[in-house]
Amino acid sequence: MLRFFLTLSLCLISLGLLAQNRTYTYLIYHKLSPGLTVQDALPVEREWRAVNQAAVDEGNMIGWYMMAKQMTSNPNPAEYDYVTVIVSPSMNIKGGSPAAMAKLYGDSVQTRMASLNARDRATAPVVKMEVWETAGAYAFSPDFTPEKAPVVVFNYMKPYDPKAPWLDIMDAMKAGATNRLKDGSLSGWAFSKLILPNGSEKGYSLLVAQIGTNPAAIANQLVFTGESAKAHTQSRQTFDIVRQEVFRVMEFTNRPGTTAGK
Template structure:
């Protein structure tokens, strides 16, 4: 799906990955119950951030989706990391002990039990960051509560051309940031699991501060400023020659843990 920004980490690492888990709320339970459980998981992830095990953790709930199976999943958790070995050791014992203290075993078992009663993780994906641009003045994730995610299927043999096109479009997103239209944009590639049955293999995310900005993306205005004299129709044609837009989804940021203590406390 995406690579989210790792707040408080400068400079950005050469490579960054995201473990993206899709969650389905079980019958008889609510999103509010699931989010209450996620607040407890946040304590563990904050310890992992402080120890450099991960570089960010986010919870987003699905608001709109073009997916015809609208009940496929309800919310998503995203864990950023720079060392792929993290995926093989997601929750080191030392981090659990620092979170739970002397009753680690019982509290960890209880958290897993209560989590399983409310929701189930139905799918996991690993994404790798390709490119991104951010408003460096927007330091807190809660300044970007709306995420518009486009999931693309890049055509066979068109990967290099598609990525080059997105990198060329990056200046449009930079201009939109200057206009206070978006707070950030990123491009990610699906690393695992592969297979054409996924339907998509790349994703872009536009981050918005509010619904008004989302309603007016200001592409046309930005295009005239940074690509004056170019034919917008040719640009659109170039885009569709490299990929198909498989799905668009809109999410709302619900919870997060970041490296900076002030933001984490918030």
């Protein structure tokens, strides 16, 4: 499966500063070819970072991230090795303009992109892709950057009772996350629902992303007080965590006007 440019034609998962009320996150899962490691994938992903940075600079994309899997409760832990993430203001991913791509590759855009796609497939083919929608349920520290907070915990969930009004606790969960941003135990939080593909055989339909400096700080329940404790209790009573995974951000795009670490 080709990456990025093929997704443009699909017309269809957040981990960045979400400036819009509604954003779409593409989670693209990669399986390394036999004998290769994440380090072998970095040159390819760094080139994708440059391509996607052009789209971010033009405001066509909110962010792109490469996250290596550190831990998982997946009964098939070898299903994939890392995830690339595209955060978009719409379901249709829009890349960099022809002018931006020409600035990056000169008059060799088609040749260079064909080479990048071929190296991508040879290094770490895509084994699955999901599209998630985030509608207002997110909170990030004002100075958030993946360089300072590189750890991401994904809780893939489903409601115990799909017919119950579970959306009612979203405000409480956001308030609890905001409280944790103040005490520094979290740097970011987002709640998303699965859009595509969304079949019951997946076992989950919701996703909470928690972002921080290390897994211990994110998971430490001793820091849950006040709104945080209330939201945590309500969440555990309402949602079944079907799978939990821990990632480390390896590469990422920067927002226009910023540099890494600022």
